[in-house]
Amino acid sequence: MMKLYDAALSGNCHKVRMLLSMLEVAHEVVPISLPDLDHKTPEHLARNPLGTVPVIEDGDVVIYDSQAILVYLARKFGGDDWLPSDxxxxxxxxxxxxxxxxxxxxxxxxxxxxxxxxxxxxxxxxxxxxxxxxxxxxxxxxxxx
Ligand SMILES: N[C@@H](CCC(=O)N[C@@H](CS)C(=O)NCC(=O)O)C(=O)O
CATH class of the missing domain: 1.20.5 (Single alpha-helices involved in coiled-coils or other helix-helix interfaces)
Structure with missing residues (x-):
């Protein structure tokens, strides 16, 4: 199942949670604590060298940056209404x-x-x-x- 590495108070994560919800994409939320510096651990830096959230993992595909993630979700799950190809x-x-x-x-x-x-x-x-x-x-x- 797709994983979202997420910080609850992050606006960038909020954008991704909203689109996952609107497109009804099954996913698991993996909480990342920014105060505890979970985003600077070697495991998270391997997912995202910039050490930020959100990050999604969809099988072998790992994407960071909320805009890039929105584009990925829209293209994969939303169809042309969400991300036109013209x-x-x-x-x-x-x-x-x-x-x-x-x-x-x-x-x-x-x-x-x-x-x-x-x-x-x-x-x-x-x-x-x-x-x-x-x-x-x-x-x-x-x-x-
Ligand atoms: N351009 C990135 C920005 C990501 C970003 O700065 N996320 C914040 C949370 S909203 C973060 O992880 N901050 C922790 C840090 O920069 O150390 C995106 O849109 O995802």
């Missing part, structure tokens, strides 16, 4: 994955990290980025499913 459709998916890594990460995700984990960031700047990012998302969702 050039424009695939680029649109990539556009939103990049939005997640840039605007969403630098806005709401880092503001959350400040408030939950005392991460050393400029909260006002993160909140301003978050407002722009969420307005952009709202505009897109106002006329798209």
């Amino acid at each position: 050039a424009a459709g695939e680029a649109l998916v990539q556009q939103w994955l990049s939005f997640a890594v840039n605007e969403i990460w630098n806005g709401p995700a880092l503001a959350r990290a400040f408030l939950l984990f005392n991460r050393d960031v400029d909260l006002a700047r993160c909140q301003a980025t978050a407002q722009g990012a969420l307005a952009h998302l709202d505009a897109r969702l106002s006329d798209h499913d």
Whole structure:
């Protein structure tokens, strides 16, 4: 069965858990404790030399990075509705994955990290980025499913 190496409070792991759930993919969650540095053990570094979560193992296939994992799951289990194979459709998916890594990460995700984990960031700047990012998302969702 597929394994997800997961930290419960990680937003990047949350993205993967959501898609696994939406696509109803059977999987086993393997908890990785970031405070205990489980992600820096030789076993985990063999899965992901960057020493981060999430990581999935699907048979012999091992993938780290949440965006890459989403692409893998969408292609393998979701079909064309989830990851179109035409050039424009695939680029649109990539556009939103990049939005997640840039605007969403630098806005709401880092503001959350400040408030939950005392991460050393400029909260006002993160909140301003978050407002722009969420307005952009709202505009897109106002006329798209
Ligand atoms: N680009 C990676 C980032 C992964 C990442 O930074 N994960 C965090 C948890 S959200 C982590 O493992 N942090 C521990 C560390 O960097 O030591 C992804 O999208 O999966």
